Amino acid sequence: MIEYHNQNRIYLQSEPLLRTNLVAHGFTGRLGGVSTGKITGLNLGFRVQDNPESVKANYRLVAEDLQLNFHNMVLAKQTHSDHIRIVTKDDAGKGLTRQSDIEDTDGLITNLPEIPLVVFSADCVPLLFLDPKQKVIAAVHAGWRGTLKMIAGKAIQKMHQFFNCDPSNILAAIGPSIGPCCCEFDTTDASLFPSQYLSQQENNKVLVDLWAMNRDQLIEHGVPSQNIDTSRICTICHANQYYSYRTHKERTGRQGAVIMLRP
Numbered sequence: 001m002i003e004y005h006n007q008n009r010i011y012l013q014s015e016p017l018l019r020t021n022l023v024a025h026g027f028t029g030r031l032g033g034v035s036t037g038k039i040t041g042l043n044l045g046f047r048v049q050d051n052p053e054s055v056k057a058n059y060r061l062v063a064e065d066l067q068l069n070f071h072n073m074v075l076a077k078q079t080h081s082d083h084i085r086i087v088t089k090d091d092a093g094k095g096l097t098r099q100s101d102i103e104d105t106d107g108l109i110t111n112l113p114e115i116p117l118v119v120f121s122a123d124c125v126p127l128l129f130l131d132p133k134q135k136v137i138a139a140v141h142a143g144w145r146g147t148l149k150m151i152a153g154k155a156i157q158k159m160h161q162f163f164n165c166d167p168s169n170i171l172a173a174i175g176p177s178i179g180p181c182c183c184e185f186d187t188t189d190a191s192l193f194p195s196q197y198l199s200q201q202e203n204n205k206v207l208v209d210l211w212a213m214n215r216d217q218l219i220e221h222g223v224p225s226q227n228i229d230t231s232r233i234c235t236i237c238h239a240n241q242y243y244s245y246r247t248h249k250e251r252t253g254r255q256g257a258v259i260m261l262r263p
């Protein structure tokens, strides 16, 4: 992935996605927004303790920086589910410029241009997909619960089911999130995960590799491994540049992952 800067705002962009020229996209960071106080920065979460006007202003900055259609951005009420929505023309602007009825949803898919799909997170794994052939995009929020529910794999399935996407054409980008260096669980919770993603620590804790788990889910669903671009940036190790729920607890903001088909 490459960094794109505007003033002190830093975005990560996936080179294979850029090369298609079909989408505007990016993973946002924390620096350079208008939010103040404990969540100072480019907070994109409305359901944290921030002024909604500041959040909206941050979205406007992101839209300008990444050349996204601000008015049409679609945000879901994320719940760590495996529910994925096909976004239609009627959904344009929901959650940002219009009242939203997109509840209990952690994945968004569309084949419509000019409708940016947004997921937000603070440690959870954000994923962006593009099928350059069928011109279909997706944005997915996969925390550890969503990863266990296989939401990334299910999104690939849905792209195939609804838009006839061949998974072997799909490009995937996995954004900044909690890394295998910091994703610590106690042994009881860790037992929920397949053992190949675990590494036992001396302190009786277990580290889980959510990046590898999401990557393998995509491969199992037919996405070639060379099509998967992982940022490998851990939001806890880089908590000065990213919002991190585990680092800053309840009083933290959210960064975003956003993708839009160009007109």
Ligand SMILES: [Zn+2]
Residues within 6 Å of the ligand: 178, 179, 180, 181, 182, 234, 235, 236, 237
């Ligand atoms: Zn880390």
